[in-house]
Amino acid sequence: MGDAAIQDRAAGAIMGAFIGEALGLGPHWYYDLEELRRDYGDWITTYTDPKPGRYHEGLKAGQLSQPGLFSSSCCIRLSSRAAMTKRISADAWMKSCFPCWTVLR
Numbered sequence: 001m002g003d004a005a006i007q008d009r010a011a012g013a014i015m016g017a018f019i020g021e022a023l024g025l026g027p028h029w030y031y032d033l034e035e036l037r038r039d040y041g042d043w044i045t046t047y048t049d050p051k052p053g054r055y056h057e058g059l060k061a062g063q064l065s066q067p068g069l070f071s072s073s074c075c076i077r078l079s080s081r082a083a084m085t086k087r088i089s090a091d092a093w094m095k096s097c098f099p100c101w102t103v104l105r
Contacts (some may be wrong), residue, residue, distance in 0.1 A: 003080070014045075016070060016085065018064070018068060018071070018072070021064055021065065021067060021068035021071070022047055022062045022064060022068065023044060023047060024048050024065075025048070025050060025056055025059060025061070025062070025063060026040065026047070026049055026051070026056075026061065027039070027044060027048065028050070028054075028055060028056055028065060029056075039051050047061035047062040048061050049061045055069050068075055071078030
């Protein structure tokens, strides 16, 4: 397999992860299938807002939750080809989620 095919597969995997993350935003944290089906039906085919009172209330359909935001932060950092350490990753994550965050050293 050539480099272009490998890059295409990697890009597809990353895009698929983000699509799956965004699709899962509304129905996230349902552990009762009857409740999930009552709120979203038998099959979820589009991005959905979280229901009032649910964990991600306030976010909108298609937005990313915490794991998606962290993955996005990692992808941005890795695509810059800069060094990636636990400390740098944590600092970048906190700054992306909390713009007023001050890194304490």
